[in-house]
Amino acid sequence: MAFQMICSSIILLIFVTIPPLTEAILDPHYYDKTCPQAENIVSQTIRNASTFDPKVPARILRMFFHDCFIRGCDASVLLDSTPESKAEKDGPPNISLRAFYVIDEAKTKLEKACPRTVSCADTLAIAARDVVALSGGPSWEVLKGRNDGRISRANETINLPAPSFNTSQLIQSFSRRGLSIKDLVALSGGHTLGFSHCSSFEARLHNFSSVHDTDPSLNVEFAESLKRKCPKPNHDQNAGQFLDSSASTFDNGYYKQILAGKGVFASDQSLYGDFRSRWIVESFARDEGLFFSEFAASMVKLGNVGVTENGEVRLNCRIVN
Numbered sequence: 244m245a246f247q248m249i250c251s252s253i254i255l256l257i258f259v260t261i262p263p264l265t266e267a268i269l270d271p272h273y274y275d276k277t278c279p280q281a282e283n284i285v286s287q288t289i290r291n292a293s294t295f296d297p298k299v300p301a302r303i304l305r306m307f308f309h310d311c312f313i314r315g316c317d318a319s320v321l322l323d324s325t326p327e328s329k330a331e332k333d334g335p336p337n338i339s340l341r342a343f344y345v346i347d348e349a350k351t352k353l354e355k356a357c358p359r360t361v362s363c364a365d366t367l368a369i370a371a372r373d374v375v376a377l378s379g380g381p382s383w384e385v386l387k388g389r390n391d392g393r394i395s396r397a398n399e400t401i402n403l404p405a406p407s408f409n410t411s412q413l414i415q416s417f418s419r420r421g422l423s424i425k426d427l428v429a430l431s432g433g434h435t436l437g438f439s440h441c442s443s444f445e446a447r448l449h450n451f452s453s454v455h456d457t458d459p460s461l462n463v464e465f466a467e468s469l470k471r472k473c474p475k476p477n478h479d480q481n482a483g484q485f486l487d488s489s490a491s492t493f494d495n496g497y498y499k500q501i502l503a504g505k506g507v508f509a510s511d512q513s514l515y516g517d518f519r520s521r522w523i524v525e526s527f528a529r530d531e532g533l534f535f536s537e538f539a540a541s542m543v544k545l546g547n548v549g550v551t552e553n554g555e556v557r558l559n560c561r562i563v564n
């Protein structure tokens with residue numbers, strides 16, 4: 244009986260530890276022999292670019308999220324449109340996806356140092372870790388060995404979660420990628436960095452519903468300040484709001500703002516309105532160290548989404564080989 248139990252646990256263990264054949268196995272030491280300087284090259288490029296343009300960290304972090312949510316972390320977000328096919332980066336929510344040149348710079352240096360070795364998808368994953376660390380957030384060991392995909396389609400950005408989503412819709416969107424409610428709440432903390440244009444939240448400010456002109460989950464004074472920035476009907480195309488009051492520092496301020504009714508997107512604020520996520524929001528608002536360690540763990544999970552062995556190491560991140 245005991246022997247049988249041991250046998251079946253071994254069988255269970257084998258099933259659990261052998262991943263499906265289509266899934267590439269990522270490894271923190273993947274480039275140790277083939278390109279030991281890979282991470283240094285990326286980190287230096289990111290540091291330099293962020294000094295020239297402080298918007299770079301937020302843009303790179305968001306780019307990684309979009310990459311992983313569409314076709315998995317395969318650098319599909321980096322491909323340019325071709326005459327035959329409009330790429331992801333030219334799909335609708337592209338408005339602040341704009342730091343592609345930084346990845347190009349890193350990739351050019353990587354190709355000089357170790358030709359045909361480091362994938363664009365890994366370059367972006369390393370860059371996403373670096374921008375968080377550089378902004379005062381946590382750091383983590385990046386798993387590597389991703390392949391670059393050959394397909395990028397503008398119409399697939401429809402599968403990104405929208406800022407109007409409620410927590411049920413967010414949970415569904417994340418669980419389709421194998422990400423939990425904790426991952427959802429932790430990764431939404433990426434909104435501690437960066438900026439949003441009015442178009443992403445103005446539906447909350449004017450004619451919100453038949454009952455409320457303004458989204459009632461918004462803090463009243465905060466809603467007034469957003470309305471001044473995004474007046475109806477006309478406002479500057481570039482107008483908008485920083486996602487957190489310390490938008491260039493990676494901290495837990497995002498969660499404190501949500502507790503105060505100052506989440507910029509309906510999706511952010513809804514995490515506090517739903518009992519399944521509220522307690523996690525509260526614990527991250529209370530304990531920045533906890534947020535940092537959970538964010539790091541969830542970024543590693545995000546980096547595993549849809550990773551496959553089908554693909555290539557692109558030579559230029561904008562075009563397939």
Ligand code: HEM
Pocket residue numbers: 300301302304305308338339340404405406407408413430431432433434436437438439440441442443486508510
């Ligand atoms: C949970 C679902 C999410 C939704 C609905 C969402 C939605 C958005 C929207 C609408 C914007 C503003 C775009 C604009 O108007 O310019 C934005 C910005 C941003 N998002 Fe998210 N996002 C989500 C999750 C994430 C995740 C998981 C990360 C990273 C871990 C992330 C990182 C960012 C960053 C850094 C910005 C600022 C970009 C900049 O300043 O250029 N977001 N997000």
Ligand SMILES: *[C@@H]1O[C@H](CO)[C@@H](O)[C@H](O)[C@H]1NC(C)=O
Pocket residue numbers: 288291292295
């Ligand atoms: C630093 O960044 C600037 C602006 O992007 C770029 O022109 C320059 O070539 C970079 N220098 C290095 C050493 O990467």
Ligand SMILES: *[C@@H]1O[C@H](CO)[C@@H](O)[C@H](O)[C@H]1NC(C)=O
Pocket residue numbers: 332333334335337338
């Ligand atoms: C964003 O997408 C729109 C179409 O949805 C496209 O016309 C525009 O050129 C894109 N903008 C950028 C900066 O890629």
Ligand SMILES: *[C@@H]1O[C@H](CO)[C@@H](O)[C@H](O)[C@H]1NC(C)=O
Pocket residue numbers: 396398399401
């Ligand atoms: C995007 O367009 C392609 C054909 O161009 C189609 O096969 C695919 O189903 C579309 N995907 C979505 C999400 O609409």
Ligand SMILES: *[C@@H]1O[C@H](CO)[C@@H](O)[C@H](O)[C@H]1NC(C)=O
Pocket residue numbers: 409410411412
């Ligand atoms: C979330 O939104 C969906 C789609 O609009 C709706 O069907 C659902 O009832 C909403 N759930 C909650 C809890 O508000």
Ligand SMILES: *[C@@H]1O[C@H](CO)[C@@H](O)[C@H](O)[C@H]1NC(C)=O
Pocket residue numbers: 450
């Ligand atoms: C507000 O929304 C309703 C229904 O969605 C619409 O009929 C009405 O014209 C809108 N009012 C304004 C001032 O835009």
